[in-house]
Amino acid sequence: MSLNDTSSSKFEYDGAYIGQYGGQFVPQILVPALEQLEEAFENAITDDEFLSELNSLLNNYAGRPTPLTECKTFGRTENCRVFLKREDLLHGGAHKTNQVLAQALLAKRMGKTRIIAETGAGQHGVATALACALLGLKVTVYMGKKDCDRQAPNVFRMRLMGAEVIPVDNGSASLKDAINEALRDWASSYDDTHYLLGTAAGPHPFPKMVKRFQQVIGEEAKKQMLEQTGQLPDAVIACVGGGSNAIGIFADFIKEEQVKLIGVEPAGHGLDSDAHGATLLKGTEGIIHGARTHTLQTDEGQIIESHSISAGLDYPAVGPEHVHLMTSGRAEYVGITDEEALEAFQELSHAEGIIPALESSHALAYAKKVSQGVKQPTVLLVNLSGRGDKDLSHVMSVLEKGGDI
Amino acid sequence: MEASMRYQTMFDKTSSNNHLAYIPFVIVGDPNEELSLQIIDQLVESGADGLELGLAFSDPVADGPVIQQAALRPMANSFSIEAGLNLIGKVRAKYPQLPIGLLTYANLVFAQGIETFFNKCRNVGIDSVLVADCPVKESQLFAKTAENSGLQLVFIAPPDASDETLKQIADNSKGYTYVLSRKGITGTEVAATKAKTGFLGKLREFNSPPLVQGFGISEPKHVFDAANAGVDGIITGSAIVNLINQHYNNPQIMLEKIGDYVRSIAQAAHTNHADTA
């Protein structure tokens, strides 16, 4: 749904920018590829045939709409009710599948035969691999060497579905370096290759496009909230890595000024430590991966590695729209530490029989905090962006070591 | 010498002899400060007409494996951007007439404040700045400040750019225009091809500053192809940096090999190309 009323026009894209953030800071050689993509995207989202094909995939293959579940005990107090948007039940196990199916369809529409993607935890890589298997596209996934080792089962999943996984050993051998490598590949391959970026970051049109293809989360949730409670939530809470699940659930609420939007960043060992991924809270303005945005960097502009217990939030930059939502005051961003996330991970499993992804556990932990302080009747909507099966062995080994992260 | 005159003086001289200008590239501070200065001396003594000097950046998306590997060395030694610029100041002091271009990434310019960064560049005697991840459509972020600082901003013209883009590049590029004959990133794995003459002609028609070709030039043959296509100068980067990657533990041999290599390219560039073209 487009935000047409004037009060929210400052929350719309003006060309490649949202506020002063975004843009296309890529080598000149990539500009035609981005322009072709932008044109195809703008064209597709007004084409009924494309949209109905996408909807059919989302509903009949991926399992939309996903349920909205009210927690029986988690975060439940006299004044507080917590609702979970169940993206964990989407095929692939996380919200990633929504926009991957859309971009893969778009790639076919542009006549591309090969897909490249980056992945950190492997969730986006898995989603890309499944979409490409389904749609008959060749796929190469770049993944930091360190992440390949940390997330071996996802490497196997991708390969099982026919993806070529290339470990990236340069730079810091993690997600940011995988993105660099994908951009380098694309600089010579764009004639037949689409770069299927996995979050609402990167150069225009990716942030705008990924938002558009994830906003289904918030649109469904809004309807379901009204059906189940007769009201809008008081706050919408989501974790922020690159920003796709958060912008997806926020999008349809941005114009509802009474609804608080809260993004939860990975505070790692603490916001004042040097091991976190709190790009919005602790980063500074910079230009990275094609966009003017916030990033973790030195005074001289070298990008610093981030840290989080959850690989999916372990990224030293963030999508430009979140910087705009923060600086304009429309959304609030907070931090949750590794330890707090780990606690919420266990608590939701125990209380509700739902094992959340470690990423989503950050949003849950913050919702729990809010629930304990509220004096007024409060309804919270939390994006449960993914399921925790991928995190089991990691959490197991952390807990065996006595919770030392 | 007025910064804006150095390129022009260089091109006046090379073109009056029907030569190509030869501009080798290295990363400053690689493998360390002292050797970096010796390498740069070797480039100049072996026939360079100008220099393109790169700052090591943590996320060099326009660079292939050879230059990525080189960028890791100064960073591992905590050789700062400040130190890199100061090193360039020493090079300037030694070679007052030599055109010196800086190759950098947008975040290094942005992080310190664009004006502060560009003023530092001017103060150490840099003539031009090429921001590898700033296409011409984003030039407004840097252009005015660069001009006020007396720096020439250089843009890259890819072989398949539209006429409209080529015109923008020709209008905005100062000092020279960096032309590519192929897609992709830096490196010698994919060799340069003879640039399409139509695209070079378009740039000239739009009154571009002199055309300098880079990416994938590693052998004298590529230099003759470039002359044949009608460019004014050439840049070799990865071929030299590769010699540093291979031999930095043995400086004597490294400097000899760089000297031999640069002389071979300079000789090809400084041939009378009147008949080649």
Ligand SMILES: Cc1ncc(COP(=O)(O)O)c(C=O)c1O
């Ligand atoms: C389950 C889950 N949630 C959240 C994220 C973070 O990404 P984003 O901020 O783009 O939603 C990831 C990324 O891998 C993820 O797998």
